[in-house]
Amino acid sequence: MSTTQFDVIIIGGGPGGYVAAIRAGQLGLKVAVVEAAQLGGICLNWGCIPTKALLRASEINHLLHNLGEFGFAADNVRFDFARVIKRSRNVAAQLSAGVAHLLKKHKVTVINGFGRLAGATGGQRKVSVSVDGKETATLTAPNVVVATGARARVLPGLEPDGRLVWSYREAMVPKELPRSLLVIGSGAIGVEFASFYRNMGAEVTIVEVADRILPVEDAEISAFARKALEKQGMKILTGAKLGAIRKGDNAVTIDVTVDGKVQQVMVERVISAVGIVGNVENIGLEGTAIEVDRTHIRVDPYCRTGEKGVYAIGDIAGAPWLAHKASHEGVMVAEQIAGRTVHPINPLNIPGCTYCRPQVASVGMTEEKAKAAGYKLRIGRFPFIGNGKAIAMGEPEGMVKTIFDDATGELLGAHMVGAEVTEMIQGYVIARTGELTDAELKETIFPHPTISETMHEAVLAAYDGALHI
Missing domain, CATH: 3.30.390.30 (FAD/NAD-linked reductase, C-terminal dimerisation domain)
Known part of the structure; x- marks a missing residue:
C-alpha cells in the first residue's frame, strides 16, 4: 500500500471529474483522479454519448422509410440491430480512450479503484483507494473534489432484472429489438429511449405520473412535443399511477390508472426512467461536516461543502443533472483551488436538451x-x-x-x-x-x-x- 501527495484529488472520472482534473493540470496543479469503473463516467459510457449514436441510427431509419418525400425510392430497407448497438458501444469506447489520452497529456495521475474520504491531518485530506474491498493506496491533498455522480432510481416492484425490466443500461445493449415497450417516466432519458425505439419500429407507450410529458419544460413546448410523438404512433398516458405488475415468459402486464380508470398495458419490455439517486454511500461522508439532502451533497454557490477543502460537483451536488453543468462546475472548482477569481454558476443560464424527434x-x-x-x-x-x-x-x-x-x-x-x-x-x-x-x-x-x-x-x-x- 502506497501513500502519495497531490494538490487535489478527484473522486470520480465522469464529465465533472475528468474536466476538473484537466483544468487543474493546465493550471500547474498535481492532480489525481480515482475512478472505480470507466473514465468518462456514466455520461460518456452509458448515457449522453452512446444514446446519441443510437438516436442518430433511428433518425436514419426514419428517413429511409420516408424517402418518397424527397423523390427517392429504395427496396427492402432493413437494418442489422446488433450492428446499430455495436456502433453505439464503439463510439463510447473511442471517447473513453480519448479522455485517458487527455488526462495523460495534462499529467494527471489516474488511479483505478473506489475512492473514499478518510479523514484529515494537518490541513491534508486523506483519500483511501480500494479494489474489490481491499485497500490499495492512501492519497493525501489539501483539496478533494467529490464527483461520484448518480445512478438510476429504482421503483419497488420494478427492479431491473436484465430480461423483462430494463434500466438505461439494458435499454442500450438489447440483444434484439422488442416489438412493444413501456417507458416509465417522461423526462429526457425516458423520452429519448421512447423516440429511439419508436423510430426503430417498436410499439411504444409512455407512462408519466405528472400531468404532462417533459414536465420541467415550458407547458406549451411540452404539449407540442406530445402531439408530435403521438402523431408518430406513440401512446402517452399522463397523470398515471402504476398498479399491479405481472411478469410472463416474454411479456410484462402492468395495471395503469388514468382518471380513475384502470387499463392493462401488456408489452414485451419495460424501461424504468424515473430519476436518479446520488452516489453518496460508502464514500466517507460519515463523521464529517458534509450535509446530505435526499441523496445529494449540499454545496454553496462555489461547490464548497461543509467540510473545509472538500468540494462536490456534478450530479452528486444536485440539479440540474446535466453533464455540461458538471463540467462547468469542475472548471470553476479547479480555478478556485488554483487561486483564481471565479463566478458562481447561474442555474437559469444552464441549457437543457432532449434529443428525441x-x-x-x-x-x-x-x-x-x-x-x-x-x-x-x-x-x-x-x-x-x-x-x-x-x-x-x-x-x-x-x-x-x-x-x-x-x-x-x-x-x-x-x-x-x-x-x-x-x-x-x-x-x-x-x-x-x-x-x-x-x-x-x-x-x-x-x-x-x-x-x-x-x-x-x-x-x-x-x-x-x-x-x-
Missing part, C-alpha cells in the same frame, strides 16, 4: 415560472412552417418561444422544439450570459437560409414585429 431545448424561466416571479411578460412565438430552410429540409414541425421582461427587455427564457434546436439553443444561452436584451437581439443579423432565423423571428414576435407570419 423532434428535439427539445430550453434555457431560463418557463412562462409559468416567470409569471409566478411577478414579471409582466412579452412572449414571442414563431413556427418552423414559416421558415424556408425548415421546409426545404422536410422539417416543418417545430416552434420557438421567447419570454421577455416587459419592463427591461431581459430575455427571461427561451424554449424550442423541432429539428436541430439542441444546436441552436446556445444562441439564447449566450444572450442570457451576456445579459443581452431584446434591443440587441432584434439588431442581430441571422444568416439566411437557416433554421436559426426562427430564433430571430421569435424575438421580433414578442414585440409584434415578426416578418414571416
Whole structure:
C-alpha cells in the first residue's frame, strides 16, 4: 500500500471529474483522479454519448422509410440491430480512450479503484483507494473534489432484472429489438429511449405520473412535443399511477390508472426512467461536516461543502443533472483551488436538451415560472412552417418561444422544439450570459437560409414585429 501527495484529488472520472482534473493540470496543479469503473463516467459510457449514436441510427431509419418525400425510392430497407448497438458501444469506447489520452497529456495521475474520504491531518485530506474491498493506496491533498455522480432510481416492484425490466443500461445493449415497450417516466432519458425505439419500429407507450410529458419544460413546448410523438404512433398516458405488475415468459402486464380508470398495458419490455439517486454511500461522508439532502451533497454557490477543502460537483451536488453543468462546475472548482477569481454558476443560464424527434431545448424561466416571479411578460412565438430552410429540409414541425421582461427587455427564457434546436439553443444561452436584451437581439443579423432565423423571428414576435407570419 502506497501513500502519495497531490494538490487535489478527484473522486470520480465522469464529465465533472475528468474536466476538473484537466483544468487543474493546465493550471500547474498535481492532480489525481480515482475512478472505480470507466473514465468518462456514466455520461460518456452509458448515457449522453452512446444514446446519441443510437438516436442518430433511428433518425436514419426514419428517413429511409420516408424517402418518397424527397423523390427517392429504395427496396427492402432493413437494418442489422446488433450492428446499430455495436456502433453505439464503439463510439463510447473511442471517447473513453480519448479522455485517458487527455488526462495523460495534462499529467494527471489516474488511479483505478473506489475512492473514499478518510479523514484529515494537518490541513491534508486523506483519500483511501480500494479494489474489490481491499485497500490499495492512501492519497493525501489539501483539496478533494467529490464527483461520484448518480445512478438510476429504482421503483419497488420494478427492479431491473436484465430480461423483462430494463434500466438505461439494458435499454442500450438489447440483444434484439422488442416489438412493444413501456417507458416509465417522461423526462429526457425516458423520452429519448421512447423516440429511439419508436423510430426503430417498436410499439411504444409512455407512462408519466405528472400531468404532462417533459414536465420541467415550458407547458406549451411540452404539449407540442406530445402531439408530435403521438402523431408518430406513440401512446402517452399522463397523470398515471402504476398498479399491479405481472411478469410472463416474454411479456410484462402492468395495471395503469388514468382518471380513475384502470387499463392493462401488456408489452414485451419495460424501461424504468424515473430519476436518479446520488452516489453518496460508502464514500466517507460519515463523521464529517458534509450535509446530505435526499441523496445529494449540499454545496454553496462555489461547490464548497461543509467540510473545509472538500468540494462536490456534478450530479452528486444536485440539479440540474446535466453533464455540461458538471463540467462547468469542475472548471470553476479547479480555478478556485488554483487561486483564481471565479463566478458562481447561474442555474437559469444552464441549457437543457432532449434529443428525441423532434428535439427539445430550453434555457431560463418557463412562462409559468416567470409569471409566478411577478414579471409582466412579452412572449414571442414563431413556427418552423414559416421558415424556408425548415421546409426545404422536410422539417416543418417545430416552434420557438421567447419570454421577455416587459419592463427591461431581459430575455427571461427561451424554449424550442423541432429539428436541430439542441444546436441552436446556445444562441439564447449566450444572450442570457451576456445579459443581452431584446434591443440587441432584434439588431442581430441571422444568416439566411437557416433554421436559426426562427430564433430571430421569435424575438421580433414578442414585440409584434415578426416578418414571416
